[in-house]
Amino acid sequence: MKRILLTKTLILLFFLPFFVRAKDPTIDSLLRVLDQSIKERNVYTKRKEGQIDSLKILISKTLPALERIRLQDNLISAYQSFKCDSALVYIQKNIELATSINNQHSLLESKLKSAFVLAMSGLFTQSRDILDSITYSSLPTHLKIFYCWSIIRYNENLIKYTANEEYTKFCKEENYRYRDTLIHLLGEGSDMYKKEKSFQLLAKGAFAEAAEIQSQLFANEKPNTHGYAMSAMGLSIVYEELGNNRLKEYYLLLAAITDVKLAVKENEALLKLAIYLQEHGDTDRAYTYINAALEDANFFNSRFRNAVIARSQPLIQATYLHKIAQQSKNLRQFALGLSVLVLGLILTLYFLYKQIIKVSEARKHLKIVNEQLRLVNIHLDEANLIRERYLGHYINQCGVYLDKLDEFRKSVQRKIKAGQIEDLQRINISSRAQQRDAEELYASFDKTFFQMYPNFLKEFNTMLREGEQYDLEKNQLNTELRIFALMRLGISDVNQIALFLKYSIQTIYNYKSKVKNKALPKIEHFEDKVKQIGVFNRANI
Numbered sequence: 001m002k003r004i005l006l007t008k009t010l011i012l013l014f015f016l017p018f019f020v021r022a023k024d025p026t027i028d029s030l031l032r033v034l035d036q037s038i039k040e041r042n043v044y045t046k047r048k049e050g051q052i053d054s055l056k057i058l059i060s061k062t063l064p065a066l067e068r069i070r071l072q073d074n075l076i077s078a079y080q081s082f083k084c085d086s087a088l089v090y091i092q093k094n095i096e097l098a099t100s101i102n103n104q105h106s107l108l109e110s111k112l113k114s115a116f117v118l119a120m121s122g123l124f125t126q127s128r129d130i131l132d133s134i135t136y137s138s139l140p141t142h143l144k145i146f147y148c149w150s151i152i153r154y155n156e157n158l159i160k161y162t163a164n165e166e167y168t169k170f171c172k173e174e175n176y177r178y179r180d181t182l183i184h185l186l187g188e189g190s191d192m193y194k195k196e197k198s199f200q201l202l203a204k205g206a207f208a209e210a211a212e213i214q215s216q217l218f219a220n221e222k223p224n225t226h227g228y229a230m231s232a233m234g235l236s237i238v239y240e241e242l243g244n245n246r247l248k249e250y251y252l253l254l255a256a257i258t259d260v261k262l263a264v265k266e267n268e269a270l271l272k273l274a275i276y277l278q279e280h281g282d283t284d285r286a287y288t289y290i291n292a293a294l295e296d297a298n299f300f301n302s303r304f305r306n307a308v309i310a311r312s313q314p315l316i317q318a319t320y321l322h323k324i325a326q327q328s329k330n331l332r333q334f335a336l337g338l339s340v341l342v343l344g345l346i347l348t349l350y351f352l353y354k355q356i357i358k359v360s361e362a363r364k365h366l367k368i369v370n371e372q373l374r375l376v377n378i379h380l381d382e383a384n385l386i387r388e389r390y391l392g393h394y395i396n397q398c399g400v401y402l403d404k405l406d407e408f409r410k411s412v413q414r415k416i417k418a419g420q421i422e423d424l425q426r427i428n429i430s431s432r433a434q435q436r437d438a439e440e441l442y443a444s445f446d447k448t449f450f451q452m453y454p455n456f457l458k459e460f461n462t463m464l465r466e467g468e469q470y471d472l473e474k475n476q477l478n479t480e481l482r483i484f485a486l487m488r489l490g491i492s493d494v495n496q497i498a499l500f501l502k503y504s505i506q507t508i509y510n511y512k513s514k515v516k517n518k519a520l521p522k523i524e525h526f527e528d529k530v531k532q533i534g535v536f537n538r539a540n541i
Contacts, residue, residue: 030253037260048263065101081264084121085301119154122303148182211238229258265300278316287320450475453534468518484530
C-alpha cells in the first residue's frame, strides 16, 4: 500500500507542472474568500452553537408531546449537518415520545430521519435495518418521498464508502428504481422534481439537459443558504461530467464557502475541492482544505466521511510534505549559496579595503613626494634666480674692475715714464681706494639681495626681542645681517663668509652668537628659520 502511494506521489509530482491551471481572477478571488472563511471557522461554529442553544431553551419548558416533537424536529434539522450523534439523540427522544403517545406518523418520520442520519454517519447496517423494517406501501405520500430519498442517499454514501464495483453496480440500479419512483411521487414542476429529474438525466448521460435544469434551480436559490450550497454542488457534479473544469471549480467554491459560513460539518464540497486542487498543482491549498474537511468530519463524528477522506489525505499529505522537504532543501541550498556569496563578498570587500588602504597610503606618499618636488622646484627656481642675478651682477662687476685695473695700469705706466716714483708709492700705501671698492661691492650685494628678498629685514626682526630689532636704511645691510643674508643665499661655509666680508672666522662666529642672543626664546633652530625667510618673486626680477 505504501509503495503504491509513493508511486502515485512521484507520478503526480512529475506531471504536476502540466496540470497547473491558468490564473482566473474570479476563481482566485473565491479561493481567497474560502481561505479567509476557513480561518474564521470557529466564529461560524460558535454562531451555529448559539442558534442551537436558542432552540434548546424552547424545549426546556414543559410542553405537550406533539409540540415537543415539533420543536425537537427543528433541533434535529440544526444538528443533522452539524453533529450527527446529537441529531441521533434527539431523534431517539422523538421516537420515544411518539411511541408513548402512539403517534404512528411521528414514529415513522423519526425512524426515517434516524436511517438518514445513520447513513450519513457511516452506520450503514443500522440504517438499512431501519429502512427494511418500514413497510413502504403503508406510508403516506410525503413519507414515501422521504423513504425514497433516504434510500438514494444511503446508496450514494455506500458507493463512496466501499468503492467496490459490485456494490456500486447494485446501488446504482437500486437508486435508478427509487429515483424513478420518487419522480412519479413528486409533483411535476416542483423544485424537488426538477432536481431529481436532473440527476436522472445525469445518470443517463444527458449532461447538457441536466446542466440546464440545475442552472434554473441554482438561480432560484437564495445565497448563503443550505439550498444554495446543495444546488451549487449539484452544478459542479454536472460540469465535471461535461469536462468543464473551470465551472466545476467555480461551483465547488461557492458550495464550500457557503457550507463553511453555515458551519455545515458534513462538507462534501471542501473534500472534492481539495482533491481537485491537488490534481491541478495547488498543493498548499489542497493540504489546508483536506485538513479542514477532516476536522469537520471529526466534529460531525462521521466514520463514513473519515473513511472517504482517509483515501485522499495520504496522497495530498505526502505531496505536501515532499514539497515542504523540497522547499527546505532549496532553502538550504539557497542559504549555502548565499553564505558562499556573502563570504566571497566579505573577501572581496577585505581585499578592496586593503587596496584602498594601499592606494590611500600611496596617495599620501605621492602627496608628500609632490610637496617635496614642489619645494625642490621652488629651491631650484630660487637657486637659478640667484645664479642668474648674481652671475650677471658679478660678471658686470668683473668688467668694471677690469676697466679699473686697466686704467690703474695706464696710470702707473704714465707715472713711471714721468719719473713720478713718489706718487706711485703713495698710491700703493693708501687703502682708501680698497675700502671704497669694498663698500661699492657690499652696497651692490645689498641692493641685489633686497631685490630678491624685499621683506628680509622685516621678517628677520620678527624673530628678535623687542628693542633688539634692526632699523637700517632702505636696501642696506650691516655686517651682522650680511652674514645671515649670505646664509639665506645658501652660503653656510664660515670660511667663504669670512673671506667675502674680509673678517676672521672667529669674528664671524662672534657676530652670529651676538645676533642669536637677541632672538626670542621661542625661536628654535635660528639659522634654519633664517634660511626659510621670504619667498623669491620673479616679478621682482
